[in-house]
Amino acid sequence: MSQIKCANLWQMKRGIQIVIDGFDPSLNASVKSRLEELGFHQGARVLCTQAPRLGAPKLYKVGNAVYSLEKTIAESVIAHPDTSE
Amino acid sequence: MKQLLLVGSPNSGKSMLFNRLTGMNQRVANFPGITVDTAMGPAVGRSDLLVVDFPGAYSLTPLSGEEHVAVDAFYKMLDVPVGQIEAVVCVVDATRLEKGLVFALQVREACRRTGHPVMIVTNMHDVLERHHQSVDARGLSQRLDMPVIPISAKSGTGVDHIIQCSELGVDLPKSDLRKDLIAFDSSVFRNLAESLSNEFGPKGDYLLLVHNRADHFFLSTLTGGLSFLLIMFLLFQAIFSWAAPLMEGVESLIGLTAQSVLPLLPSGMLHDFVKDALFGGLGAFLVFVPQIFILTLIVGFMEDSGYLARAAVICHRPLRAFGLTGKSFVPMLSGVACAIPGIYAARTIESARRRWLTYFAIPLMPCSARLPVYGLLIVAFIPNESVLGGVLGLQGLAMLAIYLFGIFMALLVVSILSRVKVGKGSDLPFVLEMPPYRLPGAKTLAQLAWSRSGDFVKRAGPVIFWVSVVVWVLGYFPNQGTDLGESWLGAIGKFIAPIFEPIGLDWKYGVAIIASFLAREVFVGTLGTLYGIEGAEEEFTSLAQQIQDSGISFASGMALFVFFAIAAQCVSTLATLRRESGGWALPMSLLVGYSVLAYSLAFVAFRMF
Numbered sequence: 001m002s003q004i005k006c007a008n009l010w011q012m013k014r015g016i017q018i019v020i021d022g023f024d025p026s027l028n029a030s031v032k033s034r035l036e037e038l039g040f041h042q043g044a045r046v047l048c049t050q051a052p053r054l055g056a057p058k059l060y061k062v063g064n065a066v067y068s069l070e071k072t073i074a075e076s077v078i079a080h081p082d083t084s085e
Numbered sequence: 086m087k088q089l090l091l092v093g094s095p096n097s098g099k100s101m102l103f104n105r106l107t108g109m110n111q112r113v114a115n116f117p118g119i120t121v122d123t124a125m126g127p128a129v130g131r132s133d134l135l136v137v138d139f140p141g142a143y144s145l146t147p148l149s150g151e152e153h154v155a156v157d158a159f160y161k162m163l164d165v166p167v168g169q170i171e172a173v174v175c176v177v178d179a180t181r182l183e184k185g186l187v188f189a190l191q192v193r194e195a196c197r198r199t200g201h202p203v204m205i206v207t208n209m210h211d212v213l214e215r216h217h218q219s220v221d222a223r224g225l226s227q228r229l230d231m232p233v234i235p236i237s238a239k240s241g242t243g244v245d246h247i248i249q250c251s252e253l254g255v256d257l258p259k260s261d262l263r264k265d266l267i268a269f270d271s272s273v274f275r276n277l278a279e280s281l282s283n284e285f286g287p288k289g290d291y292l293l294l295v296h297n298r299a300d301h302f303f304l305s306t307l308t309g310g311l312s313f314l315l316i317m318f319l320l321f322q323a324i325f326s327w328a329a330p331l332m333e334g335v336e337s338l339i340g341l342t343a344q345s346v347l348p349l350l351p352s353g354m355l356h357d358f359v360k361d362a363l364f365g366g367l368g369a370f371l372v373f374v375p376q377i378f379i380l381t382l383i384v385g386f387m388e389d390s391g392y393l394a395r396a397a398v399i400c401h402r403p404l405r406a407f408g409l410t411g412k413s414f415v416p417m418l419s420g421v422a423c424a425i426p427g428i429y430a431a432r433t434i435e436s437a438r439r440r441w442l443t444y445f446a447i448p449l450m451p452c453s454a455r456l457p458v459y460g461l462l463i464v465a466f467i468p469n470e471s472v473l474g475g476v477l478g479l480q481g482l483a484m485l486a487i488y489l490f491g492i493f494m495a496l497l498v499v500s501i502l503s504r505v506k507v508g509k510g511s512d513l514p515f516v517l518e519m520p521p522y523r524l525p526g527a528k529t530l531a532q533l534a535w536s537r538s539g540d541f542v543k544r545a546g547p548v549i550f551w552v553s554v555v556v557w558v559l560g561y562f563p564n565q566g567t568d569l570g571e572s573w574l575g576a577i578g579k580f581i582a583p584i585f586e587p588i589g590l591d592w593k594y595g596v597a598i599i600a601s602f603l604a605r606e607v608f609v610g611t612l613g614t615l616y617g618i619e620g621a622e623e624e625f626t627s628l629a630q631q632i633q634d635s636g637i638s639f640a641s642g643m644a645l646f647v648f649f650a651i652a653a654q655c656v657s658t659l660a661t662l663r664r665e666s667g668g669w670a671l672p673m674s675l676l677v678g679y680s681v682l683a684y685s686l687a688f689v690a691f692r693m694f
Binding site: 030033035059064067072073 | 397
């Protein structure tokens with residue numbers, strides 16, 4: 001798992017866990033704030049639970065909830081693979 | 086009258102708790118954002134206490150239209166003298182404690198500042214108990230210096246404690262949890278919620294693991310797509326095949342009632358009125374109510390099971406190609422039942438541009454008001470035969486085809502509009518919480534379908550009755566129904582006849598179409614009344630049979646299908662669009678644009694067939 005490189009949430013495959021580093025500066029401030037309230041904040045561990053093909057939104061588990069994020073927003077969340085497990 | 090305010094995150098079970106507290110029947114479903122307006126009612130056993138249910142919100146910093154409604158209304162409510170609010174009850178889903186606590190902490194701080202009592206209710210403990218989990222409510226209460234009450238709104242466990250606690254009086258939280266809360270910084274609330282959830286919340290992720298297995302099936306590229314298509318196919322087949330015996334039962338009942346009542350009435354105007362306007366007009370409409378019941382039953386099952394959110398994910402990518410979003414799927418599917426809740430549900434779409442495009446799509450969705458019209462036309466024009474060895478009914482396939490045509494037209498129109506500048510504001514992205522899978526209760530579903538069908542009859546019934554009366558009076562006089570063509574209605578009909586001649590329809594259909602601009606289903610009642618006046622026979626005959634006997638061509642039938650699939654004939658929908666869009670520009674452009682498009686394509690269909 002730790003060998004998989006990913007620079008943002010969208011690049012995650014199913015079953016991969018990563019740690020959020022921050023957000024793309026171009027991301028709308030209110031959207032960033034909402035993502036943080038939902039648990040997508042710097043340092044948060046995020047697990048990709050479903051990654052359907054054909055560009056469909058992916059499912060991410062953060063905290064004790066699962067959210068579906070589309071490509072444009074998932075690409076704005078900068079992250080690195082979680083090497084702690 | 087004192088107030089008890091219910092607030093909380095979407096899908097935390099507020100509306101179910103509201104129903105428990107008030108004994109009312111507010112709509113509940115397993116999908117975030119079902120409640121889009123405040124609801125209120127007196128508490129059971131406490132007539133001095135008004136319970137207010139707010140739409141769900143993730144934060145007191147709103148993002149979507151529904152959150153603006155909730156947050157604005159909440160702050161307005163807090164702006165009352167201290168003592169008027171008995172308690173603010175923040176409902177939190179105990180299975181997703183962290184998410185709910187972020188909002189609960191914001192509410193706690195807002196109430197502490199305004200001096201209103203506040204408590205947290207952790208809901209869905211029945212689910213936790215099934216998995217041998219719990220929330221340490223006492224520990225959380227001590228830490229937050231406020232009451233924390235564990236409940237199950239579904240079973241009713243603990244609900245009484247809310248009223249008891251509120252009646253005894255709730256003290257204000259004494260302490261600032263953190264000094265930096267003064268800045269109302271979302272990151273502070275979030276960090277605090279995370280640590281509180283870890284300390285006092287349920288442990289383990291096995292609930293999510295169970296859901297993950299189901300998600301793997303329903304969201305994978307192959308099985309997800311196939312299961313979605315199969316569910317949609319079954320939905321439309323069921324509307325026709327499951328409802329058929331019920332419809333035949335209602336029709337027989339109306340026929341038997343007519344046969345029993347009509348001989349008791351003396352010949353003359355009253356007899357003719359009851360036969361033509363009541364049994365012919367209103368009765369023809371009531372025959373189709375079972376289809377609406379079946380439709381709302383299945384859509385309700387999809388909502389309550391948690392599948393609807395998955396369907397929104399599956400549809401997101403295809404809908405994006407047309408300028409919409411996966412969140413447009415739920416308003417559009419709601420629009421299959423009725424456009425009005427669909428338009429309200431569009432508030433959950435954060436992007437103003439995509440919300441506007443969804444407004445354009447909803448009136449083209451094949452709503453239940455079209456169902457009586459389609460049902461009538463299908464029985465009149467499509468043979469009751471089966472294909473593929475009796476597996477598929479032709480009439481069911483025809484229903485599916487006309488529904489798909491409506492959906493296709495909706496996507497085509499918004500696709501064109503999305504390429505021109507429609508709508509205002511930013512284009513916010515798609516973020517949707519996945520609700521847990523649940524097995525819907527049969528009783529809840531039946532109640533929901535019964536209630537929605539009843540609402541439909543209550544809303545449409547009076548309109549159809551009065552239109553039937555007016556049409557009957559105009560058609561009966563001045564020659565007591567002996568010659569419909571020479572009646573007042575005949576004169577009006579012949580005046581407008583040139584409009585409908587190019588699509589092969591005589592003046593009676595023209596009158597029914599004009600009347601149906603009040604509401605589509607009026608078409609059936611109006612036609613029933615007209616044929617009732619025209620028919621000299623004493624016995625009640627089905628309207629479809631009378632249409633077949635009238636000699637109308639198949640091409641004209643297809644033109645009617647196309648016209649009703651597109652025309653925006655619903656005063657209530659237009660009024661709702663005016664309210665939601667804040668002006669008449671959108672509803673008027675829809676009315677004119679879709680009427681012209683409907684007529685033009687009906688003409689093309691008439692020529693093609």
